[in-house]
Amino acid sequence: MIEKSYLTQRFAKLKLGAYHVIGYSMAGEETVVQVPELNVTFDVGRAPQFCLSSDYLCVGHGHMDHLAGLAYYLSQKNFQGMKPGTVLLPEDLVPHVEKLLAAWRQIERQHTPYEIVPMVGGRLHELRRDFGIRAIDTHHVSGSIGYSLISIREKLKPEYFGRPAEELAQLKAAGEQIQYRLEVPLVTYLGDTGFGPVFEHPDVINAETLLVECTFFESDHIQRAKAGKHLHVEQLVRVLPRLNCKNIILLHVSRRTGIKRAKHILRKLAHEETLANVHFLMDFEKSKDGGEMEAAGEGS
Numbered sequence: 001m002i003e004k005s006y007l008t009q010r011f012a013k014l015k016l017g018a019y020h021v022i023g024y025s026m027a028g029e030e031t032v033v034q035v036p037e038l039n040v041t042f043d044v045g046r047a048p049q050f051c052l053s054s055d056y057l058c059v060g061h062g063h064m065d066h067l068a069g070l071a072y073y074l075s076q077k078n079f080q081g082m083k084p085g086t087v088l089l090p091e092d093l094v095p096h097v098e099k100l101l102a103a104w105r106q107i108e109r110q111h112t113p114y115e116i117v118p119m120v121g122g123r124l125h126e127l128r129r130d131f132g133i134r135a136i137d138t139h140h141v142s143g144s145i146g147y148s149l150i151s152i153r154e155k156l157k158p159e160y161f162g163r164p165a166e167e168l169a170q171l172k173a174a175g176e177q178i179q180y181r182l183e184v185p186l187v188t189y190l191g192d193t194g195f196g197p198v199f200e201h202p203d204v205i206n207a208e209t210l211l212v213e214c215t216f217f218e219s220d221h222i223q224r225a226k227a228g229k230h231l232h233v234e235q236l237v238r239v240l241p242r243l244n245c246k247n248i249i250l251l252h253v254s255r256r257t258g259i260k261r262a263k264h265i266l267r268k269l270a271h272e273e274t275l276a277n278v279h280f281l282m283d284f285e286k287s288k289d290g291g292e293m294e295a296a297g298e299g300s
Contacts, residue, residue, distance in 0.1 A: 011048060012281050016209050016247045019187065022050055025251035025281055027215045027230075031066050033251065033281070035187050038149050040133070042189040042211065047073040052082065058133060059089035060191030061144035062096070070097065071104040074114045084113040088125060088133060090143040091118035121145055126152070134185075136201050138193035140229045146190035148203035153182040187211065192252065194229035199239045210245040211281075212236075213252035217265045233262070237269045240278070248278045259283050 014021045023033035024045060032045030034054055041054040047069025051057070059067055074085050089097060094116055105111060117125055121137030130153065136146040157180055160171075188207035190198065192215075198204060215230035216222070225232035230252070240248070253262050259280055267275065 011050065012284070014249065014279065014281065016249075019209065021187075021209070021211070021249060021281065023281060024048070025213075025253075027252045027254040029065055029255075030068075031191070031252060032069070033189065033211060035149065038131075038187065040149060040187075042147060043067070043191060044069045044073050047076065052076055052080065055083050055086060056127070056133070057085055057087045058147040058189070059087060059093070060138065060146060060189070061090065061141050062093050063141070063192070066191065071101060071112075074101070074112050075104070075108065078110075078112045084115065086115040086117060088117045088119050088135070088147070090135075090145050091120050092143040094118045119145060119147075124150065134203060136188070136190070136198060136203060138190055138198050139196040140192040140194065144191065144193065146188065146193065146198065146204075148185045148188040148207060150203070151184040151186050153184065154179045155182050184208075192230060194226065195231060195235040195239075199242070205242060206244050208245065209247045209249065210243065211249045211251055214250045214262070214266075215252050215254055217253075217257045217262045233266055233269060237266070237274075240270060240274050246277060250278065250280045251282075253280065253282060 011022060011024050019035050019037050021033060021035060025031040025033060030045035031043045032041065032048060032051055033043065034041040034051050036053060039054055040056045040058060041051040042058050043060055043066040044051060044057055045065065045068065051073060057073060059070070070087065077083065077085050098116065101112070101114070119125065119135040121135050124132045124134045126132040130151065132150045132152055134148045134150055136148060138144045138146045185203040185207040187209045188203050189211040190204070190213065192213055204210060213231050214233055214236050215228070216225040216232045222232050222234065253259055259282055263280065263283070
C-alpha cells in the first residue's frame with residue numbers, strides 16, 4: 001500500500017515499499033526527484049534543500065528546469081561540510097557543464113569540490129560491489145538519458161545447489177565459477193522522453209519502481225507531444241500492460257491540464273486493474289480542474 005505525505009507546500013513524499021520518493025515535477029517549471037534510502041537524486045531542478053542529502057545526482061538532459069540548480073547543489077554541500085557531490089550526466093554535456101562550474105568557481109572565488117561521471121546509454125557506474133547506476137537512452141533531446149538504480153547480486157548456479165559449504169569453498173578457491181551475476185532494477189527514472197524503444201528496455205519493464213513522465217493528456221495534443229518529444233497519455237496507456245513494475249509514478253504533468261483532470265482522462269482510457277499501481281507524484285489533495293494545481297495546505 002502506498003503512503004503519501006507532503007514535506008512543504010510544494011514537495012511530495014511517497015512511500016513505496018522500502019523506499020521513499022521525494023520531489024517536485026511540473027512540466028517546464030522544475031523536476032527534481034530523490035530516493036533518499038539509495039542516496040540518489042534524479043535531476044536537480046532549482047536544488048531544493050532536501051536533495052543536498054544525496055551524494056549522487058543523476059542528470060538526464062540539459063534543459064533549465066532539470067539542471068538549473070546544479071552549481072548551487074554542489075556549492076551548498078561544500079558550504080555545509082557535506083560530502084562532495086558526484087554528478088552523472090550525458091557525456092556530451094560534460095564540457096559545457098565543466099565550463100559552467102568553472103565560471104561559478106571564479107564568481108564565488110572558491111574551489112567547490114565535485115566529481116563528474118560521463119554517461120552514455122548502456123554504461124553501468126558501479127558505486128560499490130552490490131549497487132550501480134545504469135544509463136538508458138531516451139527520446140527527448142540529443143543525448144538524453146534515463147537511469148536505473150541496480151542491485152547487483154551473486155547467486156549460486158543451480159548445478160551447485162545442495163552441495164556442502166566446504167566443497168563450494170574449495171571449488172571457488174580453485175577458480176571455478178560457481179556463481180552468476182544477477183542485476184535487479186530497483187528504481188528506474190526516465191526523465192523527459194517521447195515514445196520509443198526505451199519502453200522495451202528490461203530495466204524499464206522490470207523495475208520495481210518506474211518514474212516516467214506523462215506531459216500531455218488532451219486528445220488534440222498528440223502532435224504537440226510528438227514535436228516536444230514528450231509522452232502523451234494515449235501512448236502511456238499502450239505501454240502500461242507491458243510493464244511488470246510494482247509501482248509506476250507519473251511525473252511532468254502540465255499545468256494546462258492539471259492533476260485532477262489528468263487522472264480523470266487516464267481512468268477513462270485505461271482498465272482499472274492496469275491503474276492499480278499507477279500514481280501521480282504531484283497528486284496533492286486539493287488539486288483542481290482547469291489546469292491549476294493547488295499546493296497542499298495552501299489557503300488553509
